[in-house]
Amino acid sequence: MSTVALGASRIGYETKTYFRSIDTLFFTFLFPFVMLAIFSAAFSAQGEVGPPGAEISIAAYYLPGMIAAGILLSGVQNLAVDIALEKSNGTLKRLGGTPLSPVGYFLGKIGQVFVTGTLQAALLILAGWLVLGIELPTEPEKWFTFAWVFVLGLVTCALVGIALSAVPRSGKSATAVVIPIVLLLQFISGVYLQWNMLPSWLQDIASLFPLKWIAQGMRYVFLPEGWEVLEQNESWNLTGVAIALGIWLVVGLVISRITFRWIRRDA
């Protein structure tokens, strides 16, 4: 089988097991939906929020953050836990004894992240539009920006997830290692808490990690003109988004390349 056909077969297999796992289905796929629903309901009493002349509903404010969170969960949380688990339960050892190449294996993982992440973002946007009545952007330029931030963010998060999977020493500790990191990032990167309400030192710390930049790109796409005054330096800084994600992509790729083994190396 060619690498392409094998990759396609792996993507199908990985996607099937993703949706058959109750844990990933709830904590990775559905989690942003649940959070969007909770935050929209909890803060609905606030009415419209935002700078004068650009007010939107609280649900509309949270939509881009939840899309960004979905990218983080689908990439980092999903793969870091999944691969750490496969390393400890013998899946990787079995695959390592077959002629499947590591490239084929990772094509499957990254492909699965794309299929599930795309479906998740599409359903989030659709639910926001149909159920919560959120107005979607109409300018093609905004959707073009959405596309590149989404793809770059997802690839970066997938690679960071693969790199992070080397950290847990056992499958059992995988969620204990990964979930706090992912959760913390969501709190400081403008996903759960409104970005402009965070102190600037916390914003600076968040700027070291990719989620803040994905969320910023998504806010540019989904929030109306005028909201940029609440960003750092009162600017959407899309160049910064591209650079920060690009750096994390390379970091994730290099660490993944160095650390990946079919089995834990013995003494």
Place this chain on the structure above:
Amino acid sequence: MTTNETAVRVRELRKQYGQKTAVDGVSFDISPGETFALLGPNGAGKSTTIEILEGYRSRTGGEVSVLGIDPAKGGLGWKARLGIVLQTTGETGLVTVAEQLKHFAGFYPNPRDVDEVIAAVGLEAQAKTRIAKLSGGQQRRVDVALGIIGRPELLFLDEPTTGFDPEARRRFWEVIRGLKAEGTTILLTTHYLDEAAQLADRAGVIAAGRLVDLGGIDEIGGAAARVPLVRWRDAGGVLHEERTHEPGRVVAAVVASSGGEPDGLEVIRPSLEDIYLQLVRSVEGAAEPEEVLA
């Protein structure tokens, strides 16, 4: 020359974990089409040896060639010629038996037919069942099926029938005999000596990291260990044992001298298990205590 004549060639293989020597100068050959059993107690170095041959572990010293390739440098083309059934598996099993086999068949250039393999391991009724829902013995049969789906030239079976009921074990033996008939070379480790006696052409016995015996399955332990034993009680209730090549003559003599049917008369031909246990005990008794633990 050796690449054509031996499927597996191991010379003075050594594996050290820190100060601990797990494998200590093991040498053996396996010819193409041969079934070779590696026997030994837990922790003797069987699995370390087999995992070095499979390419999973590095070695500290010695020479190894598997299908003409050094496993430490074996690429994907080499792996496509192997079938590996590992000792333990604990995968999540979210796919069905048929899905898993179909998927793995896609890794190999010339795989076996999925339905035929499912039938060979006797899982037709479970083909559409998720692996997680199968019993331990059935999951083990899936492992075996995955090991043979790629039509391997050389099959590694690391304790393949642990957890099988007697019926399943006999079915498994039939599968292995079928593979042998097709010319598959097989390296088997097992705790069941009857299994080795049933399947293997030759065996090596490992104890405390060393190969203590190597030979045809009917030669292991030497000729003396195979001499039949006659055992009986005399009229006074005293137990007698006599090793003899002529058990019939001894029995006749015992009957004649006791003037009737002797009590508890037995003629015992030592099984492979008896011989093996004797071999391993003699090595472990002589070895340093810490080596026995290793």
